[in-house]
Amino acid sequence: MLIDPRRIKHCRHCGTAVDYRVPDDDNRERAVCAGCGTIHYENPLNVVGTVPVWGEQVLLCKRAIEPRYGFWTLPAGFMELGETVAQGALRETTEEAGANIELEGLLTMLSVVRVGQVHLFYKARMLDTALDPGPETLEARLFHEHEVPWDEIAFRTVRETLQHFFACRRAGSAYPLHCGDI
């Protein structure tokens, strides 16, 4: 799902068709309204989620929606207005898995330039094994490292986050933030 360049066709304020040009005091092309002059900015969005941990196992969710229907993912979704990064990660874990968790540290921050996203995953401690998958999830279950279905992981950021988690776990180290881009 690549970003569609110039996907803004009309002004969100007055509905007039926009022109694409570099506004004064700017250095990038923006959608500028030919009527009222409103400048429309498009910027990357955050996808926020968790690695829920129970003992030696992590929680994965089988996707009930496209893209990647039927593939396994970590609970995550778009950060919404009105919440912090941490609140968004907690909300998505509740919505998608119904898991009861307590957030620990931020584990990965991965820029996905091609789609204009930043993926942020927290390590989280599961407080119990109760699960209640939401409508976007076919199934939620715990996996030991050797059980992880690596060939059926939905997204590269999920794979990289799981790899970082298990590498730290095996090393018996702390879980430092891993930054990268994909």
Add this chain to the structure above:
Amino acid sequence: MLIDPRRIKHCRHCGTAVDYRVPDDDNRERAVCAGCGTIHYENPLNVVGTVPVWGEQVLLCKRAIEPRYGFWTLPAGFMELGETVAQGALRETTEEAGANIELEGLLTMLSVVRVGQVHLFYKARMLDTALDPGPETLEARLFHEHEVPWDEIAFRTVRETLQHFFACRRAGSAYPLHCGDI
């Protein structure tokens, strides 16, 4: 600058007036086009920047633009499509201060819920003291901790980032990521 709720009035695709309602398979009110059905999402944006360090000093920029004209800030600005978080932080440092830096670790991630933003600051090593402030900056200069104009800092996230930096520095510790919300 609070977020204006319902600021989308017209569809970006076809220009028709939008309705605000909760789409099927969603749980939040969105601007939905009454003509073509396009759903418009609004999400938090990332502001990315650096704490440029030269010996015992940090680099601050005096703002030449509103909001907070004349107040001091760290080089930072909105992350753009087509770049990683790190590339955005580097770009803003070049644009606003003309400083030559090398990024080190991520120092703070601060959610600013009231305005729908996440502020991300890297610690950065200045490679020399050459500066070339851009049009958004009246002046760029280095400050020892005791010289920092705490009463003239433009934003709370900048203040908190500087406080975290100097606290780590005084403690002679590493510079762990500080997450928070404002």
